[in-house]
Amino acid sequence: MPQKTHSKRAEILRAVKELLWERGYEAMSPRDVLDRSGAGQGSLYHHFPGKVELACVALNEMAAEERAAVDVLFAPDRKPLDRIYAYLNRERDALRGCRLARLANESVMENLELRKPVKRFLEHIIDRLRSSLEEAQFDGDLLPDFEAAEVATTLLAVVEGGFVLARTHWDANRMKQALGGATQLLRIAERKAR
Amino acid sequence: MPQKTHSKRAEILRAVKELLWERGYEAMSPRDVLDRSGAGQGSLYHHFPGKVELACVALNEMAAEERAAVDVLFAPDRKPLDRIYAYLNRERDALRGCRLARLANESVMENLELRKPVKRFLEHIIDRLRSSLEEAQFDGDLLPDFEAAEVATTLLAVVEGGFVLARTHWDANRMKQALGGATQLLRIAERKAR
DNA sequence: GTCTATAGAAGGATAGAC
């Protein structure tokens, strides 16, 4: 049963993935899901035990999609620094917030099963950033005297914080400024390495 | 009428300020406020037209308190770089999230009146960071060839993103790592200036 | 598998006594 056509099941999941990004978990009601998917009450509760499990399946799919999109940016044939700047400068709709980490402040993040996909997504990015930083240091393109793991966390924090600033100021430029400052700091660690 | 003892009014506001930090706006119900403050329905709706105005007054008070706390860290008698590190390393309960910016992803941030206090709070910090960075550059303690305004935004983003990472990983150390990486990048811009 | 109808609880606000 898991993988057939599942017309209504698939449409429900599609709607949930949209709504989780647009409104978050608590502000998304089962009724909203039904309205957007065109399914009836019965379909939803036939395929999923309840709202939590519904969100859990959707979040895991979203996280997998986003991890794959990130991996494209970190293609191994690119130079390490190019991968990092490709990630920082990737196109983002800053006002929409991070598709997964937007849930960070909802009480539902206290549920391990719902937090896990978000966590895996963020860990995946940190891991890609860290190894790229290490390679750049090894190649002599970046100063070797900083902790790649910490700076990787910093760069991800700049992106996630950039979403917060953009939304609060209702101005996508705040994300660009945050990333611009990070780039300038990295450039200094670059020039000094040469 | 605005400023007398207002026993119940004050207790209601105290409760709202706590709940906004703990749960955010949407997850805070008027009933929660009454339970925690010990007030009755009538008191709440006597002093405030509704939930939105209640949150608005509370948020403005919270923002004023936090701006004052930030100003202590940026005391003018400190050296510019010391102010910046004092802000970065200030004590934070990372798992609780930012007292104001935790609301960034709630739909209520589309309401200008509610967004304004949060925005003012963040702008205040960026302003303090920017002028301290500029002074440090002028004093020759930091490289002069980066945009202080952009790096100021970056540093605030690291803090706000640090909250997001800490909450998602349910590990306050993520905040420390994000700040540690930012510090290492700043140190490079410091050493090079000498 | 999908639907409509319904239920129990919580959210947000009002009425009116004191």
Added chain:
DNA sequence: GTCTATCCTTCTATAGAC
């Protein structure tokens, strides 16, 4: 100003027919 009682809507889930 403060209280309790009440109201209407929305949320989340269940029942049961097709």
